Amino acid sequence: MTSRKPIAVGTNDSAQSQAAVLWAARRAHRADLPLVILHVVDDRWVAEPYPWFGTLQQAGEELLKTAAGRLEGTVPVSPDTELLTGSVGGSLAKYSKRTSMMVMGSGSGHFGGTLADRALQVATAAKVPVAVVGTQDLEGRSGVVVGVDGSPESTQAVAFAAAEADREGDELTVVYAVDVPDPIIDAGLSPAAMAELIADEERVVLSEAVAGLKEDYPDLVVHQRLETERGAVAGLVEAAAGARLLVVGSRGKGAFKRLLLGSTAHGVLKHLPCPVIITRTDAALTV
Known part of the structure; x- marks a missing residue:
């Protein structure tokens, strides 16, 4: 390996992002690289520190804890977690400078937004390879x-x-x-x-x-x-x-x-x- 920079994966707890976390964890294990699980709290519309923003941050921390917990007993990795704030696509693209690969779920209509306004933003702006993972069954696939x-x-x-x-x-x-x-x-x-x-x-x-x-x-x-x-x-x-x-x-x-x-x-x-x-x-x- 020429780099020990981690593989980072964004999650919003959708089915697609859950699949992305598992895929990223398996790749990090095979490559003997650290894994970081990220979640972004979108604060673009917060003009002042509203009390409910702290609730969003707390929910984000719980989401990260849940995402990391799902890997226990599945993939032998010990991921770090990090909560980001800002626009989802912009924050993840900026974070990519600290990674060897960014991994994203293929998008959904939930809080993480659609493919067009999330995964595409990261794929467009990132400086490292970007993996986009869907919910397809990969069992038996090869090539x-x-x-x-x-x-x-x-x-x-x-x-x-x-x-x-x-x-x-x-x-x-x-x-x-x-x-x-x-x-x-x-x-x-x-x-x-x-x-x-x-x-x-x-x-x-x-x-x-x-x-x-x-x-x-x-x-x-x-x-x-x-x-x-x-x-x-x-x-x-x-x-x-x-x-x-x-x-x-x-x-x-x-x-x-x-x-x-x-x-x-x-x-x-x-x-x-x-x-x-x-x-x-x-x-x-x-x-």
Whole structure:
């Protein structure tokens, strides 16, 4: 390990966040890293110290105690807990600087808010890999899936996914989804040969994405999958339907480089097929 920074997981006691706490605890145990369970009391609308705010803080402390207690006898970790105040997404994203990975539940309509205004905020602003966990049954699942598109972010995602798959004895599936002209629909605009030519060119991108993996991980089984019949989000969600983990980069090679979270990462989180890790190009591969 190159870092002893903890894995941190946010909780609001929803089913999704309970699943996230358990997932984070198991990962911290395997990686021999500390675990911190976080809860945020939203104080953005408190203009003065109302008496009931102390009640919210007390409830938050009890929630953290309950979350930590659920791990007893389940995962051999001794988590720390910390109560934060502020906006939920902003507070967790700021806290991420002190961690090696942030873990979030996929969201609900309860007090923690929805996926769009919680997990997406953290995934957008965090400086470390962010894992988003749903309530899917992971029993019997295997394999790591990673999306690529030739961007530096996807190169980082492949490196993370390969290390993850090799460490856990999983097979790795590298998926590249591209829009290839349909020879029937685009008749008159692009001949059938053009569609195949484009596909051949994109297979080069896919091959480059996995170049060097055999040397780094000689025992790792790597599958390459060029998806030409559906978009990136649908292709990745389908490929990861039975997987243990899906890894995507924070951004792709789209035109909107100013966006902190790309459309593919955004879309995958909206259709979570399994736990998803969003990697960052400026984050070390430590967990």
